[in-house]
Amino acid sequence: MNITRRQFVRGGVAAFSVTFAAPEFLSDLARAQGARARNLVVLFLGGGNDALSTLIPYNDAFYYSRRPTLAVPAANVLQVGRDRSNVALGLHPRLTGLRQIFDAGRLALVQRTGYANQSRSHFQGTDIWATANPESSAGYGWVGRYLDSLPSPLDALVGWNTTRELPRVLQASRVSVPAIPNAAQYAFASPNGGVEAAAERNAAVRINSHVAVDRPELAFVYSSAQAALATLDRxxxxxxxxxxxxxxxxxxxxxxxxxxxxxxxxxxxxxxYVTTGGFDTHSQQNTNATNGAYYNLMGTLNDALLAFYNDLRNQALLEDTLVLGWSEFGRRITENGSTGTDHGAGALMMAMGGRVNGGLYGSAASLNPDPANPTLENSGADVRYETDFRSVYAQVIDNWLGADSTSILGGNFRASGISFI
Known part of the structure; x- marks a missing residue:
């Protein structure tokens, strides 16, 4: 059986626990690199977020006629201004913290992102956004390809996946990103202490320092274990x-x-990489109810991002950090018979950080169900994409990460009008 480093990291390193004093030079190197280097936080909203309930065209009469129970009353919307097509927009009423960040000019909202012939499948859609390839979503992730492009040697902790399984967006050819869902549990649980525990640590180091050249599958295991050992104290x-x-x-x-x-x-x-789920709101979406499903989803998103934003600001790290968020697709315009929304097309992307040029990017769709409406597709059922999602990635790769987006994305997706960073 051929075992790749990625397969081992996915299945083993997440549960790997040892107590090991990392070589001091590694910790010194990490601190010497300092916190001034730029950080990217990928935020995935799993399930297909209903963009029209996050950023609301509250003056569009069709928004209310097509969503008689789910539409947020105009009086409750947190108004954020007009986009380039002069459509008045507002945030969901639970997003009070994001409204503060938007007003501070540090939250960018990119409307109607996607690609042609958008998939309505959770699995395929997630992979397409992760690989940045609508034609073939079986390759490495676009962030993984960025990590592959960095010069060697790379720090074993250059990436951090906060979930238990490696997401496609981080999958790479030569870089293994550890899965660490709980930093407090990333340790060797030895029943012993003192001299015995130290002996166990030393034994673990010796065992994993031996790389069998004739056993490549063990070489992967040992080198991955070495990387884990070297990161534990940090x-x-x-x-x-x-x-x-x-x-x-x-x-x-x-x-x-x-x-x-x-x-x-x-x-x-x-x-x-961080994620939060529950956005597959086919039924009982309850956008307005203060204890409703979508209201709670917005609360989870709002409260976590606001705490993170304020913490980084207090620590003078906000200008070094960019959060980029997306979901695998948007949702249908018209609510269904179960007071929910089904899988749709055009999605909402967001960027948050101390150097973000905040505001509204792109233009809102007219929700008039006329099949001739150029801003809709699928016979007027779905919002048509306007901005290729890879153009948003290109902004991040070129202007934030300092890499070449054409190489990483496999084409030139640079576009004007979305200079949020």
Missing amino acids: VATVGTYTGTTAYPNSGLGQALRAVAGAMVRGIGTRVF
Whole structure:
């Protein structure tokens, strides 16, 4: 059986636990690199977020006629201004924190992103956005390809996946991104202490330092284990981080607390992956109810991002950080018979950070169901994409990461009108 490094990281390193004193030069190197290097946080909203409930065209009469129970009343919308097509827009009423960040000029909202013939499949859609390839979504992730482009040697903690399985967007040819869902548990649970524990550590180092050239599958295992051993002390410092603000006790909130801790401790990580799910709202979406499903989704997103934003600002790290968020597709315009929304097309992307040129990018669709409406597709059922999602990635790769987007994305997707960074 051929075992790749990626397969091992996905299935083993997430649960790997040892206690090991990393070579001091590694910690010194990470801190010497400092927190001034730019950080990218990938935020995935799993399930297909309903863009029209996040950023609301509250003056469009068709928004209300097509969503008689789900439409947010205009009086409740958090108004954020007009886009380039002069459409008045506002945020969901639960997004009070994101409204503050938007007003501060540090939140960019890119409307109607996607690609031609957009997939309505969760799995295929997720892979397409992850690989940045609508034609063939079976390759490495676009962030993984960026990591592959970096010069060697790379720090073993250059990337951090806060989930238990490696997402496609981070999959790379030569870089293994560890899965660390809980920094406090990333340790060797030995029943012994003192001299015996030290002996166990030394034995682990010796065992994993032997690379069998005639056993490539073991070479992968040992080298991956070596990488894990070398990162333990640094990750342990993140497990004790509390932050300057209170983080919500949600999966997303705690993941972002760990991300902030990694930045503050200066452990060398530059790319992070976080996710929150539940956006497949086919029924009982309850956009307006204060205890409704979508209201709660917006609360989870809002509270975690606001805590993260304020913490980084207090730590003077906000200008070094960019959060880029997306979902695998948008949702249908007309609500269904179960007071929910089905899989759609055009999606909303967001970027947040201290150097973001905040505002509204792109133009809102007219929700008139006339099949001749050029801003809609699928006989007027879905929002048609306007901005290729890869153009947003190109902005990040070129202007934030300092790499070549044409090489990483496999083509020139640079576009004007979306200079948010």
